[in-house]
Amino acid sequence: MEHETDILINDLRQRKPAACQRLLATYGPAVFRMVQRLVTCREDAEEVYQDVFVKALRSIGSYDARQASLSTWLNRIAYHESLNVVRSKRPTIVSLDDRDLAPGLLDFPDNAPPDEQTIQQLEQALAQLAPHEQAIVSMYYYDNMSIADIAYVTGSIPSTVGSQLSRIRKKLYRIIKAH
Amino acid sequence: MNELKNDNNLREAIGRREQQLPPMPADLNERVMKGLMEPETAAPPRRLWLYAAVAVAAGIALLIIFHLGKEQTAQEPVVAQQTVGQPAASKPTEAPEPVAAKPRQEEMKVEAPPAQQPAKKHRKVMRKLIELIPTAEAKSAHTAAAEPAPEAETPSPDYYPTEQDPFVAMAAQVEDIRSRGMALQQEITALMNN
Numbered sequence: 001m002e003h004e005t006d007i008l009i010n011d012l013r014q015r016k017p018a019a020c021q022r023l024l025a026t027y028g029p030a031v032f033r034m035v036q037r038l039v040t041c042r043e044d045a046e047e048v049y050q051d052v053f054v055k056a057l058r059s060i061g062s063y064d065a066r067q068a069s070l071s072t073w074l075n076r077i078a079y080h081e082s083l084n085v086v087r088s089k090r091p092t093i094v095s096l097d098d099r100d101l102a103p104g105l106l107d108f109p110d111n112a113p114p115d116e117q118t119i120q121q122l123e124q125a126l127a128q129l130a131p132h133e134q135a136i137v138s139m140y141y142y143d144n145m146s147i148a149d150i151a152y153v154t155g156s157i158p159s160t161v162g163s164q165l166s167r168i169r170k171k172l173y174r175i176i177k178a179h
Numbered sequence: 180m181n182e183l184k185n186d187n188n189l190r191e192a193i194g195r196r197e198q199q200l201p202p203m204p205a206d207l208n209e210r211v212m213k214g215l216m217e218p219e220t221a222a223p224p225r226r227l228w229l230y231a232a233v234a235v236a237a238g239i240a241l242l243i244i245f246h247l248g249k250e251q252t253a254q255e256p257v258v259a260q261q262t263v264g265q266p267a268a269s270k271p272t273e274a275p276e277p278v279a280a281k282p283r284q285e286e287m288k289v290e291a292p293p294a295q296q297p298a299k300k301h302r303k304v305m306r307k308l309i310e311l312i313p314t315a316e317a318k319s320a321h322t323a324a325a326e327p328a329p330e331a332e333t334p335s336p337d338y339y340p341t342e343q344d345p346f347v348a349m350a351a352q353v354e355d356i357r358s359r360g361m362a363l364q365q366e367i368t369a370l371m372n373n
Contacts, residue, residue, distance in 0.1 A: 017212070017216065020212060020215055021208070021212060024208040024211060024212065025208065028203065028207070028208055028211075029203055032203040032207070033197070033200060036200050036201070037200075042201070046204070046207060046210075049207065049211065050210070050211045050214050053211055053215060054214065054215060057215060115188060118188045119188050119191050119192045119195070120192075122188055122189055122192035122193075123192045123195055123196055126192060126193065126196055137189070137193055138193055138196075138197060140183075141186075141189060141190045141193040141194070142190075142193050142194060142197045165183055166183060169182075169183060169186065169189060172189065
């Protein structure tokens with residue numbers, strides 16, 4: 001697999017059309033998913049998706065496999081391109097700071113067994129998160145990415161990502177309790 | 180960190196949410212491929228045009244800078260020649276050539292920092308001119324409409340302008356206009372009285 005990726009990268013550096021097609025087929029769905037997490041408008045998401053690969057092919061020469069895997073590197077480009085679009089469109093972000101809620105609402109179930117009602121409430125609460133927060137929790141819980149990889153994608157440091165995840169989780173349970 | 184990992188409710192909620200995302204359009208990759216192939220052929224002429232434009236702009240900028248620099252170096256000795264306070268009689272052979280004023284420039288450098296000198300000297304010349312104009316006016320008023328007194332044209336002892344001094348030429352013109360005006364005014368007054 002690693003050897004195949006090396007060949008793919010080499011071919012991409014030589015601007016081989018077949019390599020481009022292979023890149024899109026292999027990594028396209030994951031990249032599109034990442035874009036969709038942040039960009040809700042379908043047309044915008046497709047445009048960003050195209051921009052991601054244009055940018056990736058332009059800067060494939062500077063890709064360093066020691067820093068991150070090819071998929072993480074593509075996700076990083078996708079994350080930043082999507083955030084640029086989101087910021088330029090200025091969506092309404094629901095602000096829910098710690099001070100907005102009473103301290104008694106801070107407790108939430110740890111290691112609780114799956115509970116249908118809580119899951120549904122969490123699904124609704126997830127919609128109230130800012131796009132970049134949704135992307136971070138999705139990378140952690142759905143893509144099973146390591147905190148170091150998430151930090152690489154977001155351009156942050158692992159400790160910051162750890163505290164962000166913890167804060168977002170608390171925020172979600174606060175939203176549930178508030179309702 | 181464990182509570183984060185073991186939050187199965189949240190994991191399940193996110194999983195369901197991700198599955199609700201619409202699938203990628205089947206033809207999207209084809210469209211992207213088309214888009215990726217197009218810029219490769221279109222890029223080189225755009226770049227060439229850009230480089231050419233930048234080169235032309237840089238050339239023009241250099242020419243302007245070079246020309247301005249040349250003008251400045253040609254003007255500096257003239258200013259120095261006009262403002263250095265030395266008697267004209269002590270240097271009778273000195274011609275008003277701008278390049279020949281090199282030693283004077285050196286003198287100026289000793290007096291004040293080079294950046295302040297031209298402005299300072301200009302101010303001094305202007306002050307002298309302002310002093311010069313009212314004196315001539317007063318003298319011409321006293322000597323009724325005749326020719327202006329020769330003393331009025333004599334500059335103050337510490338200023339010896341050369342023939343090419345533009346400020347002196349301008350001052351002479353102003354003085355001439357003023358004296359003619361005064362004479363005309365006196366003639367009109369005389370006619371009115373008669």
